[in-house]
Amino acid sequence: MEKTALSRRSMLCGVLVALAVPGGLAACGSETTPPDTGTAPADGTTPGSSGPAIIAALADVPDGGGMLAGNPSNSKPLVLVRTGETVKAYDATCPHQGTAVAPPEGGVITCPNHGSTFNASDGAVTKGPATKGLTEVPVKVEAGQIILA
Ligand code: FES
The missing domain is CATH 2.102.10.10 (Rieske [2Fe-2S] iron-sulphur domain)
Structure with a gap:
């Protein structure tokens, strides 16, 4: 059961990140730790989101x-x-x-x-x-x- 949930999450994460964050597939390397890009986007958005910060x-x-x-x-x-x-x-x-x-x-x-x-x-x-x-x-x-x- 857990394995199925993780697999679905992994697949969804890969699809969503690939669509939302160019070059962001590496962000799904961890199931529990959000990606740390080290820098904030210059447009005032929150990293990994499409809205304003x-x-x-x-x-x-x-x-x-x-x-x-x-x-x-x-x-x-x-x-x-x-x-x-x-x-x-x-x-x-x-x-x-x-x-x-x-x-x-x-x-x-x-x-x-x-x-x-x-x-x-x-x-x-x-x-x-x-x-x-x-x-x-x-x-x-x-x-x-x-x-x-
Ligand atoms: S830390 Fe000394 S006045 Fe603020």
Whole structure:
């Protein structure tokens, strides 16, 4: 029984990958481990999928505030900042020593480790010990979803 299920899955995987991912037949070498291409497509899609790389639903991000979410291209944390229908995203890795910063409050993003603060509107450092700002990650809102731009 198990052998039949695996055989069907293997066959389906080979057909689907061959259709969807050029050169992707090697992706079916493992039944349990997804393929790791090491790089994300430049078009903002998730590797192995045909749709955009969705970060979060706009409705899930508090207006006038923000939240942390995973970057679908590399799984690193992003801090999202929402102002109405506009969303900015920054790599949440603090430039001081790499701690993930907290979501914005009152227009300020704070690192919980040593207290550096950053302007939520542009990521600029406003108080050290960090000496440089957060790195912006281009995103856009489409159909109510925040996606990589
Ligand atoms: S790691 Fe963020 S202020 Fe030190």
